[in-house]
Amino acid sequence: MATAHDHRLHEGQSLADAAQRAFERAGEQWTPMRAEIFAALSAATKPASAYDLAEAVSGSTGRRVAANSVYRILDVFVAANLARRVESANAYIVNAHPECQHDCIFLVCDSCGQASHVDDDALTGSVRRAAEKAGFTNLRPVIEVRGCCAQCSEGDAA
Amino acid sequence: MATAHDHRLHEGQSLADAAQRAFERAGEQWTPMRAEIFAALSAATKPASAYDLAEAVSGSTGRRVAANSVYRILDVFVAANLARRVESANAYIVNAHPECQHDCIFLVCDSCGQASHVDDDALTGSVRRAAEKAGFTNLRPVIEVRGCCAQCSEGDAA
């Protein structure tokens, strides 16, 4: 059950602090705008689209935030490992342990939209090896499973 | 190298015939429009978007084909296992062995856009089990690897 190395799972302010530290170690500036967007992303209960975040931040700050600004910032976040893109949902999710680098496996519920993530380096390693065997380089694995989560299955059964 | 069960790899007319048989076994009608779109999808050298296909079919038939018609037909194709959606590319690819059901692993080149696929039931099975362990049902694994293909890597080195 335990992963090989400790994940420091953060939430709330602790997560924001850890993110800021990791971000600045990567040589990026932790600006107010970026902090706002990170907060909105952290607060989301499911993968959020750039437009969702633009709307959320516009609402919370009063100022109107354009989608393309959000995209720019999300790109920087993803590059710095503060966030992940969920390809099958065209949406983004915060990385709760920004200090360590992983290939993630996302489980995305088709019914409620919630996503959870699994780390299994043995599994993601196998996927990487399969791609390398085919001559691929600069790998970026995308491993997601769409399905119906436990909670939604229960709800249907009731 | 050999997979556990024989894949019948089709191409050209042989593929269209096999697809039609599988499609009709699934209780669907093989209409001229669907045949056109299947042909366009088969002819594509890389994953094709619905709009690509709409344009290709419009060109080859003279009649204008609307994107939503293409979407509808692609949905049916995917349901009948004649085609696959490449999530990380928002595009579709033909299934060259429509008679057998697999979870596929797609390798997608960020440089040239080509996609190839790998079958590894052990690997995809592990992904499924990981999702099931988390209580997910109705699984649809999305396993793709973005990267740079062998051909493009060579080209860069030259």
Added chain:
DNA sequence: ACGCCGAAGATACAATATATCATTGCCATT
């Protein structure tokens, strides 16, 4: 003060996806 440069704003547009309603053609029943 001046110029440089990265961040952010503004605007426009491209690409992808869905909703809705109308039309057509086929088939079964009458």
Added chain:
DNA sequence: AATGGCAATGATATATTGTATCTTCGGCGT
């Protein structure tokens, strides 16, 4: 032949997601 049901397709509109380009702002070093 008329009727009605039904699946496939057409037509149109709109929603959603993603980029490109140019401008403006603000910090920072000279």
